Amino acid sequence: MNPVKALENHRQAVWLDFLARGFVANGDLKRLIETDGVKGVTSNPSIFEKAIGSSDEYDGAIGQALKKGDRSVADLFEHLAVEDIQHAADVLRPVYDKSHGGDGFVSLEVSPYLAMDTKGTIAEAERLWKDVHRKNLMVKVPATPEGLPAIEYLIGEGISINITLLFSQQVYRQVAEAYLKGLEKYVAKGGDPSHIASVASFFVSRIDSAVDKQLDEKIAKANDPHEKERLAALKGKVAIANAKLAYQDYKRLFSGARWDKLKAKGAKPQRLLWASTGTKNKDYSDVLYVEELIGPDTVNTVPPATLDAFRDHGKVRDSLEENVDDARHVLEELEKSGISLDAITEELVKDGVKLFADAADKLYGAVAHKRATSLGGGIDHQKLALGATIGKAVEKSAEEWRASAKIRRLWQKDKSIWTGDDENKWLGWLTSAASADVADYEDFAQRVKWQNFTDAVVLGMGGSSLGPEVLAQTFPHRTGFPRLHVLDSTDPAQVRAMEEYVDISRTLFIVSSKSGGTTEPNVMKDYFFDRVAKAIGKELAGHRFIAVTDPGSSLQKVAIKQGFARIFYGDPAIGGRYSVLSPFGLVPAAAAGIDVRSLLGHTLAMVRSCGADVPPQENPGVQLGLAMGIAGLDGRDKVTIFSSPDVADFGAWAEQLIAESTGKDGKGLTPIEGETIGDAAVYGNDRFFIDLRTEGEHDAAHEAKLAALEAAGHPVVRIVMKSIDHIGQEFFRFEIATAVAGSILGINPFNQPDVEAAKIKTRELTAAFEKTGSLPAEQPVVSADGVDLYTDAQNAEDLRKAGANGDLNSWIKAHLSRSGRGDYVALLAYIERDGDTIDAMQAMRLKVRDAKHLATCAEFGPRFLHSTGQAYKGGPDSGVFLQVTTDDGHDLAVPGQKASFGVIKAAQARGDFDVLTERGRRALRVHLKGDLASGLAALDAAISAALN
Numbered sequence: 025m026n027p028v029k030a031l032e033n034h035r036q037a038v039w040l041d042f043l044a045r046g047f048v049a050n051g052d053l054k055r056l057i058e059t060d061g062v063k064g065v066t067s068n069p070s071i072f073e074k075a076i077g078s079s080d081e082y083d084g085a086i087g088q089a090l091k092k093g094d095r096s097v098a099d100l101f102e103h104l105a106v107e108d109i110q111h112a113a114d115v116l117r118p119v120y121d122k123s124h125g126g127d128g129f130v131s132l133e134v135s136p137y138l139a140m141d142t143k144g145t146i147a148e149a150e151r152l153w154k155d156v157h158r159k160n161l162m163v164k165v166p167a168t169p170e171g172l173p174a175i176e177y178l179i180g181e182g183i184s185i186n187i188t189l190l191f192s193q194q195v196y197r198q199v200a201e202a203y204l205k206g207l208e209k210y211v212a213k214g215g216d217p218s219h220i221a222s223v224a225s226f227f228v229s230r231i232d233s234a235v236d237k238q239l240d241e242k243i244a245k246a247n248d249p250h251e252k253e254r255l256a257a258l259k260g261k262v263a264i265a266n267a268k269l270a271y272q273d274y275k276r277l278f279s280g281a282r283w284d285k286l287k288a289k290g291a292k293p294q295r296l297l298w299a300s301t302g303t304k305n306k307d308y309s310d311v312l313y314v315e316e317l318i319g320p321d322t323v324n325t326v327p328p329a330t331l332d333a334f335r336d337h338g339k340v341r342d343s344l345e346e347n348v349d350d351a352r353h354v355l356e357e358l359e360k361s362g363i364s365l366d367a368i369t370e371e372l373v374k375d376g377v378k379l380f381a382d383a384a385d386k387l388y389g390a391v392a393h394k395r396a397t398s399l400g401g402g403i404d405h406q407k408l409a410l411g412a413t414i415g416k417a418v419e420k421s422a423e424e425w426r427a428s429a430k431i432r433r434l435w436q437k438d439k440s441i442w443t444g445d446d447e448n449k450w451l452g453w454l455t456s457a458a459s460a461d462v463a464d465y466e467d468f469a470q471r472v473k474w475q476n477f478t479d480a481v482v483l484g485m486g487g488s489s490l491g492p493e494v495l496a497q498t499f500p501h502r503t504g505f506p507r508l509h510v511l512d513s514t515d516p517a518q519v520r521a522m523e524e525y526v527d528i529s530r531t532l533f534i535v536s537s538k539s540g541g542t543t544e545p546n547v548m549k550d551y552f553f554d555r556v557a558k559a560i561g562k563e564l565a566g567h568r569f570i571a572v573t574d575p576g577s578s579l580q581k582v583a584i585k586q587g588f589a590r591i592f593y594g595d596p597a598i599g600g601r602y603s604v605l606s607p608f609g610l611v612p613a614a615a616a617g618i619d620v621r622s623l624l625g626h627t628l629a630m631v632r633s634c635g636a637d638v639p640p641q642e643n644p645g646v647q648l649g650l651a652m653g654i655a656g657l658d659g660r661d662k663v664t665i666f667s668s669p670d671v672a673d674f675g676a677w678a679e680q681l682i683a684e685s686t687g688k689d690g691k692g693l694t695p696i697e698g699e700t701i702g703d704a705a706v707y708g709n710d711r712f713f714i715d716l717r718t719e720g721e722h723d724a725a726h727e728a729k730l731a732a733l734e735a736a737g738h739p740v741v742r743i744v745m746k747s748i749d750h751i752g753q754e755f756f757r758f759e760i761a762t763a764v765a766g767s768i769l770g771i772n773p774f775n776q777p778d779v780e781a782a783k784i785k786t787r788e789l790t791a792a793f794e795k796t797g798s799l800p801a802e803q804p805v806v807s808a809d810g811v812d813l814y815t816d817a818q819n820a821e822d823l824r825k826a827g828a829n830g831d832l833n834s835w836i837k838a839h840l841s842r843s844g845r846g847d848y849v850a851l852l853a854y855i856e857r858d859g860d861t862i863d864a865m866q867a868m869r870l871k872v873r874d875a876k877h878l879a880t881c882a883e884f885g886p887r888f889l890h891s892t893g894q895a896y897k898g899g900p901d902s903g904v905f906l907q908v909t910t911d912d913g914h915d916l917a918v919p920g921q922k923a924s925f926g927v928i929k930a931a932q933a934r935g936d937f938d939v940l941t942e943r944g945r946r947a948l949r950v951h952l953k954g955d956l957a958s959g960l961a962a963l964d965a966a967i968s969a970a971l972n
């Protein structure tokens with residue numbers, strides 16, 4: 025007789041420790057049921073990893089599933105697993121029916137990530153039970169301390185449970201107790217226990233592997249030949265002895281008055297199931313863990329190779345209750361040898377959880393890869409060319425992130441990923457896209473449309489303006505909707521230019537401020553409210569304003585008082601620079617008629633790609649973040665962003681995110697935005713390049729230059745977006761990347777201490793103005809033709825030593841001569857930002873870059889104060905700052921206060937400069953008197969002269 029089939033005569037059920045789609049589909053499982061009398065199937069994360077991860081058997085099913093709509097990697101896996109389990113359960117159903125529910129089960133394990141989480145295990149087990157929807161399912165729950173209460177609870181709910189990762193007799197007794205208690209609860213509720221089944225999966229071969237290892241070490245150390253022999257005699261014996269004694273416990277636990285009561289109600293005993301029964305040591309028989317554990321009312325789940333071996337040469341006898349005293353003796357002898365089985369089994373549980381988690385990581389990684397392949401252009405493409413050193417370090421770090429579950433912990437808001445400060449309170453952006461109220465945005469968009477506005481102007485700074493600016497500049501104007509603009513300046517000329525550009529009586533103003541207390545949006549609002557009131561009447565003016573702010577802010581109060589048309593509330597768990605996928609970005613988007621549903625739909629594909637269930641190796645956001653962080657630590661801390669014409673403004677948003685998040689505590693990454701691409705020779709070894717473009721914008725000349733940078737050994741990341749409609753994917757990718765880079769750098773990526781410092785200084789200066797009618801006097805270090813130069817005593821002394829004397833050229837030359845390898849030169853101009861001034865600044869920065877091979881920044885104040893300003897003051901001390909201020913020929917009054925726009929801007933520039941110099945930064949201020957264009961030309965000439 026077939027030895028496998030013969031086990032039936034000994035009342036042992038053979039289950040198969042294997043599952044794969046094709047194996048069930050092509051009838052192999054059915055054949056084993058018929059020929060070998062196989063009565064069940066077990067699965068675990070390793071089994072699914074082999075089935076799904078290491079074959080293309082599931083690719084079609086993945087494609088089919090995704091055709092119905094994208095889903096997360098965990099969902100996708102679960103969908104496949106549930107289908108497989110259902111198919112196997114259906115094939116085994118006749119066995120289940122014939123044995124009246126005694127056999128014919130298929131097991132599906134809860135995620136190993138939940139092994140230490142009772143609530144999570146319960147929720148997942150209940151979900152799987154419902155989704156698989158088969159009576160002959162067993163949900164597998166590990167015998168960890170957190171698993172035990174879940175087991176009791178789930179049994180009490182009438183769910184059949186297979187308890188896995190069980191190694192010790194003591195834990196086995198607890199497992200049986202949990203089962204009994206669960207049954208008692210179920211019966212007490214009036215449930216019929218006859219349909220509940222359970223097995224306790226007692227692991228065998230792994231015990232021998234662990235014990236034998238320790239025995240070998242002791243044998244090697246022992247001098248006495250008898251001792252060597254005694255120890256050697258224990259090898260390959262302990263696992264079986266342990267299992268045999270557990271069986272004795274089983275007999276005791278499932279007999280007697282307590283059990284009889286349950287039995288009378290129809291309860292079935294929880295059978296012991298021998299798991300891990302494939303032989304690991306080639307010196308042992310390949311059927312050892314089957315032959316020695318045959319006994320009534322037990323199960324042995326065997327891998328296919330062991331099944332084949334046993335069919336071929338297995339010997340069947342009632343072995344389980346043979347020599348039980350010898351088994352006790354084996355364990356006593358082991359104890360005497362100083363090897364603790366308790367310690368080993370405890371370790372094996374931890375190890376088992378880890379091994380299954382490792383397998384799940386591998387499996388999820390494979391599913392993530394298949395999902396990405398199947399979605400194709402649905403997810404923007406990212407290619408990292410990092411060079412050998414950084415590339416290897418990123419690989420190593422990714423593995424460390426995987427092994428310590430950091431991406432899952434990040435999504436679980438575990439602040440220990442960063443500095444352990446208050447990072448957990450700032451992670452609302454992870455879920456803001458998924459939880460957006462799309463219908464409300466659509467309704468709002470319709471209302472805006474009906475009002476026939478010509479323009480919509482966002483009044484806000486930094487996190488409240490840069491996202492909307494990207495949307496305004498990336499998406500074309502939608503017919504029927506207002507044109508979207510952003511005003512983020514206190515420069516009088518710039519404010520006036522916006523006023524002149526729009527039709528005040530047909531413009532919607534979106535006042536955006538998370539805190540509600542930021543100076544700029546408040547004075548801009550006061551200014552335009554006054555103008556609108558003058559144009560259409562005070563009572564109606566509020567109808568042209570909406571506010572986006574966090575609940576309870578001062579802006580909320582003002583908006584209510586002034587009768588704003590609507591207030592949208594932000595999430596206080598999202599910092600400004602991470603807020604674009606929340607009302608701060610989505611309200612302006614909706615107002616401009618951008619399809620918010622589609623924007624978020626595309627975004628969510630990237631959210632899923634960067635999910636907690638996507639291991640670092642396959643997770644695009646984590647990959648980018650690790651690369652940025654590691655390159656930064658390696659001295660390549662100038663993150664240089666090239667954005668193609670269609671997404672040209674993206675860099676301005678990304679630079680705030682990167683600079684403000686990472687630049688602090690003397691550490692961080694300095695984003696370099698807006699530099700046109702140059703030849704490899706103009707760059708130092710402090711660069712890290714990110715190139716972003718849409719698929720349709722292939723530019724051969726640009727690509728050739730990028731390739732040259734890569735060939736010269738610079739790390740280059742290329743991101744190709746399917747189209748501008750995918751911009752939300754990039755917002756989210758960069759957010760995750762920045763959070764990850766922050767972890768690598770060891771900073772809190774969600775605060776901005778030095779921005780606050782400059783804001784305080786500015787407030788002090790404007791308060792002084794309100795009191796006295798003038799800003800505190802200041803003395804230039806030099807007044808030359810058309811310019812005044814200012815700096816603090818230390819900088820002045822250093823600059824004089826470096827050759828600065830009575831004219832502009834000498835000061836500029838001295839100042840630039842203080843910059844060296846690894847430094848960056850930043851032009852910080854508090855002037856109107858328009859095409860001409862941008863060009864003038866660009867010309868100057870590129871001269872510096874090309875001559876000195878240094879990274880350069882060209883920023884406009886006060887805009888950059890809410891962006892890169894944080895890194896300039898708080899980041900690495902590698903900046904050389906040239907502040908540019910100017911006389912505001914035509915100042916503009918702010919209604920209701922003494923300080924005009926020009927005064928506020930001057931106070932902001934001084935506040936900024938004071939903090940820079942207080943921090944010991946290399947800073948010089950050039951104040952241009954008279955005509956701005958001539959002043960900029962003079963500065964340009966001075967820079968050229970200095971560089972020659």
Ligand SMILES: O=C(CO)[C@@H](O)[C@H](O)[C@H](O)[C@H](O)COP(=O)(O)O
Pocket residue numbers: 041066067068131164186187188189225229230297299300301302325
């Ligand atoms: O727990 C059950 C069955 O309930 C099994 O599927 C169990 O996971 C497997 O037997 C083991 O993981 C296999 O272990 P090993 O052969 O890799 O040591």
Ligand SMILES: O=C[C@H](O)COP(=O)(O)O
Pocket residue numbers: 485486487488536537538539540541542545600601890891
């Ligand atoms: O990036 C943030 C800016 O400092 C603006 O802050 P706010 O939105 O609170 O006005």
